[in-house]
Amino acid sequence: MDANHINPFIKSTYNVFETMFNSKVERKGLSLVETPKAIHEISGIIGLSGKASGSVVVNVSRELALGAYERLLGEPVDQINDEVTDSIGELTNMIAGSAKAELHQYEMSVGIPNVITGVGHTVHFPSKIRPICVHFSSDLGPFALLVGLTVLS
Secondary structure, three states: OOHHHHHHHHHHHHHHHHHHHOOOEEEEEEEEOOOOEOOOOEEEEEEEEOOEEEEEEEEEOHHHHHHHHHHHHOOOOOOOOHHHHHHHHHHHHHHHHHHHHHOHHHOOEEOOOEEEEOOOOEOOOOOOOOOEEEEEEEOOOOEEEEEEEEEOO
């Protein structure tokens, strides 16, 4: 995967967190993913297809999921429920959609987000795609962004 493919997703992450949650994020590290085991409890996953295809995963802590929901809707919540998982799906959609606009040369379509919950869940990418993982911290809590794209011939 080319570093130029991940940069629009990183930029989009900063913008979405600042705009939607009034939250600044700080990048903590970058790595290639060997084992797709989730670091945090909740993952928003969205597929991309076109002249490049792959997936984007926004893997968030429970703390971040609850805080993001509260900032979006102004209602405190103390457990992961359907509304909270929907908000993580929408967060994933906003990040992927904004990044897609910067990767217009690949004419990509963004799929419908899915959300997986559970400690230690695994998100599988196609075997030929090795995703890049970017770790972040924010005042809402820690999270990770995983992007795996392949350019089709």
